[in-house]
Amino acid sequence: MALEGLLVLVLGWKLAIDAEIYKKVVLASVPRPNFAPRKVNLSVLMSRKIRIKKGADIRLKGRPATTVDAAASTATYAVQPPNYHGVTPKLEVKEGAAVQTGSPLFHSKETPAMKFLSPTSGTVKSIVRGEKRRILAVVVESDGKSEAVALAKIDVASASSDAIREAMLSHGMFPFVGQRPFADVATPTDAPRSIHVSGFDSSPLAPDMEIVLQGRMDSFQAGILALSALVGGDAIHLGTRPGQAAYAGLDKVEITEFEGPHPAGNVGVQIHHTLPVNKGEIVWTMHAEDVANLGETLTSGKYTAKRTVAATGSEHPAPRYYQTHIGCELASLTNGIQGDSVRVISGNPLTGTHAASDGYLGGLDHQITLLPEGNDPKFLLTAGWLSPGLDKFSLSKSYPTWLLPKSKEFVMDTNTGGEERAFVVTGQYEPVFPFDIYPVQLIKSIMANDIDAMEKLGIYEVAPEDFALCEYACTSKIDVQDIVRDGLDNLKKELG
Amino acid sequence: MKALHNMLDSIRPHFEEGGKLSRFWVVYDSLETFAFTPGHTTKNGVQIRDGVDLKRTMFLVIVALIPALLFGTWNQGHQYMLSIGEVSVADPLMMAFFDKMLIGAIKVLPLVVVSYGVGLGIEFLFAGMRGHSINEGYLVSGMLIPLIMPVDVPLWMLALAVAFAVIIAKEVFGGTGMNILNVALTARAFLFFAYPKQLSGEIWIHEVATSKAGGLLVDGYTGATALGQLASTVGKAPTEPAVMGVMDMFAADGMFSLTNSFFGLIPGSVGETSALAILIGAALLIWTGIGSWKVMSSFLVGGLAMGAIFNAMGLNAYMTIPAIHQVVMGGFMFGMVFMATDPVSAAQTERGKWVYGFFGGFLSIMIRVFNPAYPEGVMMAILFMNVMAPLIDHYVIQANVSKREKRMQLSLSQRATA
Numbered sequence: 001m002a003l004e005g006l007l008v009l010v011l012g013w014k015l016a017i018d019a020e021i022y023k024k025v026v027l028a029s030v031p032r033p034n035f036a037p038r039k040v041n042l043s044v045l046m047s048r049k050i051r052i053k054k055g056a057d058i059r060l061k062g063r064p065a066t067t068v069d070a071a072a073s074t075a076t077y078a079v080q081p082p083n084y085h086g087v088t089p090k091l092e093v094k095e096g097a098a099v100q101t102g103s104p105l106f107h108s109k110e111t112p113a114m115k116f117l118s119p120t121s122g123t124v125k126s127i128v129r130g131e132k133r134r135i136l137a138v139v140v141e142s143d144g145k146s147e148a149v150a151l152a153k154i155d156v157a158s159a160s161s162d163a164i165r166e167a168m169l170s171h172g173m174f175p176f177v178g179q180r181p182f183a184d185v186a187t188p189t190d191a192p193r194s195i196h197v198s199g200f201d202s203s204p205l206a207p208d209m210e211i212v213l214q215g216r217m218d219s220f221q222a223g224i225l226a227l228s229a230l231v232g233g234d235a236i237h238l239g240t241r242p243g244q245a246a247y248a249g250l251d252k253v254e255i256t257e258f259e260g261p262h263p264a265g266n267v268g269v270q271i272h273h274t275l276p277v278n279k280g281e282i283v284w285t286m287h288a289e290d291v292a293n294l295g296e297t298l299t300s301g302k303y304t305a306k307r308t309v310a311a312t313g314s315e316h317p318a319p320r321y322y323q324t325h326i327g328c329e330l331a332s333l334t335n336g337i338q339g340d341s342v343r344v345i346s347g348n349p350l351t352g353t354h355a356a357s358d359g360y361l362g363g364l365d366h367q368i369t370l371l372p373e374g375n376d377p378k379f380l381l382t383a384g385w386l387s388p389g390l391d392k393f394s395l396s397k398s399y400p401t402w403l404l405p406k407s408k409e410f411v412m413d414t415n416t417g418g419e420e421r422a423f424v425v426t427g428q429y430e431p432v433f434p435f436d437i438y439p440v441q442l443i444k445s446i447m448a449n450d451i452d453a454m455e456k457l458g459i460y461e462v463a464p465e466d467f468a469l470c471e472y473a474c475t476s477k478i479d480v481q482d483i484v485r486d487g488l489d490n491l492k493k494e495l496g
Numbered sequence: 497m498k499a500l501h502n503m504l505d506s507i508r509p510h511f512e513e514g515g516k517l518s519r520f521w522v523v524y525d526s527l528e529t530f531a532f533t534p535g536h537t538t539k540n541g542v543q544i545r546d547g548v549d550l551k552r553t554m555f556l557v558i559v560a561l562i563p564a565l566l567f568g569t570w571n572q573g574h575q576y577m578l579s580i581g582e583v584s585v586a587d588p589l590m591m592a593f594f595d596k597m598l599i600g601a602i603k604v605l606p607l608v609v610v611s612y613g614v615g616l617g618i619e620f621l622f623a624g625m626r627g628h629s630i631n632e633g634y635l636v637s638g639m640l641i642p643l644i645m646p647v648d649v650p651l652w653m654l655a656l657a658v659a660f661a662v663i664i665a666k667e668v669f670g671g672t673g674m675n676i677l678n679v680a681l682t683a684r685a686f687l688f689f690a691y692p693k694q695l696s697g698e699i700w701i702h703e704v705a706t707s708k709a710g711g712l713l714v715d716g717y718t719g720a721t722a723l724g725q726l727a728s729t730v731g732k733a734p735t736e737p738a739v740m741g742v743m744d745m746f747a748a749d750g751m752f753s754l755t756n757s758f759f760g761l762i763p764g765s766v767g768e769t770s771a772l773a774i775l776i777g778a779a780l781l782i783w784t785g786i787g788s789w790k791v792m793s794s795f796l797v798g799g800l801a802m803g804a805i806f807n808a809m810g811l812n813a814y815m816t817i818p819a820i821h822q823v824v825m826g827g828f829m830f831g832m833v834f835m836a837t838d839p840v841s842a843a844q845t846e847r848g849k850w851v852y853g854f855f856g857g858f859l860s861i862m863i864r865v866f867n868p869a870y871p872e873g874v875m876m877a878i879l880f881m882n883v884m885a886p887l888i889d890h891y892v893i894q895a896n897v898s899k900r901e902k903r904m905q906l907s908l909s910q911r912a913t914a
Binding site for chain 2: 058060204276278279280281343345349350351352353354369371373374375376377378379380383384385386389392393394395396397398399412413414415416417418419421422423424425426427430436437438440441456457458464468471472473474475476477479480481482
C-alpha cells in the first residue's frame with residue numbers, strides 16, 4: 001500500500017518532468033505561426049481563430065430587437081469634452097455663435113490642430129461648465145437645416161500618411177482614435193505600431209455590429225484604407241466573431257476571429273491575444289462605427305457623426321436600434337422614460353456613464369441602457385444578503401441561479417448589493433480577466449502608486465474597461481475601473 | 497419590514513454626528529446594514545454589481561461549519577458518557593441522544609458566546625476608533641475558534657486567546673483583509689504556547705479529571721486525543737508493550753480505528769473530530785466557490801504524500817499509521833477545509849495556491865510525526881505556510897513579470913533587425 005503510493009508519486013513526478021521536456025524540446029522545434037504583418041492580403045485564408053476562455057456574459061433583460069428606426073431629430077446636440085479622456089478643450093465658439101455641421105466647436109489644448117466639430121447646424125446654445133470652470137458640454141441648438149461645412153475630400157487609397165493624419169485632425173475624426181497604453185485619445189505625432197479595431201461588441205446588451213454597419217461597408221473599407229495609410233503595410237487588425245460574413249473580402253486588414261464570452265470583444269483583449277503591447281510601443285484603437293464615419297467623412301468631405309444606437313435595458317419599453325447622431329438628446333432614444341426610478345446609462349451597463357434623463361449621448365457611446373434604480377434598502381431575508389436570490393444573476397455561485405439554463409435573462413438594478421469592504425476574497429478577478437496579467441497585484445501596485453511595479457505587472461496593456469467585469473464581480477465592492485484609470489493617468493504624468 | 501426600517505430610521509438621528517449616542521454609530525450602522533442591505537447605488541464605473549457581498553460570503557462559511565458544530569456538540573456528550581461508562585461503544589449511537597446534545601451544548605455554547613463576545617467587542621472598539629464600519633471577517637473566525645478548542649478549556653483562557661488573536665494577529669496589521677496569520681489559528685497557537693501544560697492536560701474530554709478522581713473512568717480513557725496517544729510512542733521501540741497498546745487503539749476494532757476517526761467518534765477539539773461533517777462543509781464551500789478547491793485538494797495530496805513516505809520509511813510505530821488514517825485524525829481535515837482556505841492568509845495567486853496547499857498538508861503530517869511535542873502539526877504547518885504565502889506569490893508573479901520582460905526584449909530585437 002505504502003510502496004504503491006510512493007510509486008504513484010514518483011511516476012507522477014516523472015510524467016510531469018517528461019511533459020516539461022516535451023514542451024521545451026519537441027514543441028519548440030515545431031515552427032510557430034508567423035504573427036508578423038504580411039505583405040499579401042489573404043485575410044480570409046489567413047484569419048486565425050483565438051478562443052478566449054476567461055470572462056463572463058451577464059445575461060440582462062432588454063436586448064434590442066433587430067429593427068432599426070430613425071430617431072426623432074432632437075432640438076439640441078451636445079459635444080462633451082469629458083468623453084475624450086486626456087483632452088483639455090479650448091473653445092473656438094461663443095454662446096450664440098452660428099455653426100454648421102462640421103464647424104469646429106473647440107480644439108485640444110495639447111494638439112491645437114485636433115478639432116471637435118459640431119454634429120449639427122444651428123446656434124451654440126450654451127457652454128455647460130462644472131467645477132473649476134471645466135467645460136462639460138457645448139450645446140448646439142439645431143436649426144433643422146443640416147447645412148454642412150464643405151471639408152476637403154481625400155482619396156483614401158492614394159493619400160499620403162501625413163495628408164490623412166491632417167485630414168483626420170481637421171475633419172474632427174482624430175478624437176475617436178484611442179491609444180494603448182493609457183487608454184485615452186491618441187497623440188497624433190506618435191507612430192503607432194499597429195491599429196486595432198474590434199469588429200464586435202461583447203458587453204451586456206451590446207449592439208450587433210453587423211446591424212450597426214449595415215449598408216456602410218464601403219465607408220468602413222474606406223476608413224480601413226485611411227488608417228492603413230497611417231501605419232503603412234497591413235498593420236490594421238480587425239477582431240471578429242468566427243464566420244462573420246459582413247467582414248469577408250475586406251482589403252488591407254488582418255482578421256483574427258475570437259470565440260468566447262465578454263470581454264472577448266474588448267479591443268484590449270484582442271490586442272493582448274494577437275500582438276501584445278510592450279513597454280515603449282504604442283498602438284491605436286478605433287471603434288468599428290467610427291471607422292465607417294472616418295471613411296465617409298474623408299470620401300464625402302462632410303463631417304459624419306452617425307450613430308446606430310442600441311437602446312436597451314429592462315426598463316426600455318421597446319428595446320431596438322435608433323439611427324441618430326453623436327450628442328443627441330437621450331430623450332429621443334428612451335421612448336419618454338424618465339424619473340428617479342430608472343437610470344439612464346449612456347453606454348453599456350459595465351462601462352457606461354450615469355446620465356441625466358435630459359442628458360446627451362456620449363461621444364464614444366454606441367448604446368444606451370435603461371435599468372431600474374436600486375436605491376431602496378433590501379431586507380436581509382427577502383432581497384438582501386440572506387435571501388435565496390432566485391432572481392439574482394451572480395458570477396459567484398453563492399446564488400443558486402447559476403444552475404438555471406443559460407438562456408434565462410435577468411433584471412438587475414443599480415444597487416451595489418453591499419458596502420465596500422477590505423479586499424478579502426481571492427481568485428475572483430482572474431476568471432473574468434482574460435489577460436496574462438495578475439489583476440489584483442496590478443491594482444494593488446496602482447493603489448500604492450508604485451510605477452515600477454505597475455510597469456512590470458503589465459499596465460501598458462490594459463484599459464479600465466478591461467477590468468469592468470472584475471469590478472462587477474468584486475465581493476468587496478472596490479471601484480476597480482477608477483483605480484485603473486488613476487493608475488494610467490499617474491503613469492502618463494510620470495512618463496511626461 | 498417597512499415597520500422595522502421606519503423604526504431604524506427613527507432612532508438613526510441619535511447615533512449620527514451630534515446625537516447623544518454618536519459614539520455608538522458603529523453599532524447602529526452594523527445592525528442596520530445587517531438587517532437591510534443599504535440602498536446605495538453605483539456611481540462611476542460599473543452601473544450594475546453582483547449581488548454577492550462579504551456578509552453573504554462569510555455567512556455561507558458559517559453554514560458550512562454547522563455540520564461540524566452540531567456533530568462536535570453531540571460528540572462531546574458522547575465522549576463524556578463513554579468515558580464514565582454511561583454508554584458503551586456497542587450501544588447505538590442515537591442512545592441518549594438528547595442527553596449527549598445537552599452535555600455538549602452546556603460546554604460548547606459558552607465557548608461560542610465567549611469567542612463572539614470578546615472578539616466582536618474588540619472589533620467594535622477598533623472600528624469605532626478608526627471610524628470604519630464593521631468588517632464581517634470575525635463572524636467566521638468567531639465560530640472557528642471554539643471549534644478548534646479542547647472542550648474543557650477555561651473560558652478566561654479562551655477570552656485571552658481571542659483577545660490576543662484579534663488584536664495582535666489582525667488589528668495591528670490594519671484589520672480584516674490585512675492580517676498575515678490566520679486569526680483563529682493564532683488564538684489556538686497562543687494557548688498552545690502560553691499554557692502548554694493545561695492544553696496537553698486532561699481537558700479533551702469533559703470532566704475527565706473529576707471522573708478519574710471519582711474512580712468513574714472506564715479503562716483505557718486517559719483523556720488523551722489520538723495524536724496525544726501517538727505522540728507518546730515516539731522514541732520507543734515498536735515492540736514495547738506500551739507502544740503496542742497504543743497501536744492497538746488504531747487497529748480496526750480500536751478506539752481510534754479508521755472508521756471511528758472518519759466519523760469522528762473520538763476525543764478531540766470540538767469541531768475537528770468528524771471528517772465526515774467537515775467534508776459536508778467542504779462540499780458546500782466548493783459548490784459555492786467560496787473555499788478554494790485548489791488549496792483543499794493540494795493540501796490533501798500533500799498530507800497523503802507525506803503519510804505515504806512515512807509508511808515507506810516505517811522507522812517507528814507512528815510512521816506505520818496508513819496515510820489515509822493520518823489525514824482523518826486530529827485537525828488535518830478541519831485545517832484543510834476551514835483554515836488553509838482562508839483567502840486573506842493563504843497564497844493569493846491561483847498557481848501559488850497549489851504550492852501553498854501541498855506544502856501545508858505535507859508539513860502537517862511531518863511536524864506531527866517528527867515533533868511529538870507539537871502533536872497538532874496542522875496548526876504549525878498552516879501558520880508557517882501563512883508566513884510563506886507572500887513568498888510563494890512573489891515567485892509566481894515574478895515568473896509572469898520576467899515573461900513580459902522577455903517578450904519586450906524579443907520585440908525590441910525584432911524591431912532592431914527590421
